[in-house]
Amino acid sequence: MDFPARIKQQTCMDCLSGQSLGFEIRMAFQPIIHWPSQQISGYEALVRGPDGQGAAWVFERINDENKYYFDQACRVKAIETASRLGLDKMLSINFLPNAVYNPETCIRATIEAADIYGFDIRKIMFEVIEGEQIVDLNKLIRIFESYAKRGFITAIDDFGSGYADISWLEALRPHVLKLDMNLIRDIHLEPAKQLVVDDILRMCLEQNTTVLAEGIEIEAELNYLAAIGIEYFQGYYFAKPQLEHLSTFAELNFHALT
Secondary structure (H helix, E strand, O other): OOOOOOOOOOOHHHHHHOOOOOOOOEEEEEEEEEOOOOEEEEEEEEEEOOOOOOHHHHHOOOOOOOHHHHHHHHHHHHHHHHHHOOOOOEEEEEEOHHHOOOHHHHOHHHHHHHHHHOOOHHHEEEEEEOOOOOOOHHHHHHHHHHHHHHOOEEEEEEEOOOOOOOHHHHHHOOOEEEEOHHHHOOHHHOHHHHHHHHHHHHHHHHOOOEEEEEOOOOHHHHHHHHHOOOOEEEOOOOOOOEEOOOOOHHHOHHHHOO
């Protein structure tokens, strides 16, 4: 059996109904910037409550009983909303690895949603939330391998903030590694952080993993990281997440700051 008997496999419509959670979820979108080309390369979908409440409000209502449904619903809602807004770039979706019982089974609603809404699965990036302690790293390796085989982009989110260490890079071999804001904050002033990021960049280069720096808040952080070869960025310096809205490049905050 792929997952506990009490859990019924969801369809795309089940996820959109909100019945499994007892409340509706919505999605906000934050742009991901490719700095050399001065273009938005994609958007990260971030969960919100029915009236736009923040992620903390939502996660207060998530427990072991509804975690699986929540993970599935977030995937489908992100695809449905992105498609409705006309997104034709990369869509990044967070997932809870401990909620995935079997990657092949749990991906069905995602594929169904992509088919229904005409969204190319090759433009979907799944980010594992690095702050969640992983019960079984071998299981996560199987998830990453399965998703990559299906054509999805794989990523480790918030690297440097939680339970993962450098060994995760070699074990998971993600397409993308997102550096956490704790590593990024004031990096231009802190040699210790610079050494850590240098080591990460070196390993990512060796295994062809793209590095993305998130949590950019000031120009000096951006300039330092761009100078050492990082090309992809995300953070309030550019734009805050916008509820059911895809910020354009012309709307980005840094135009008023530089």
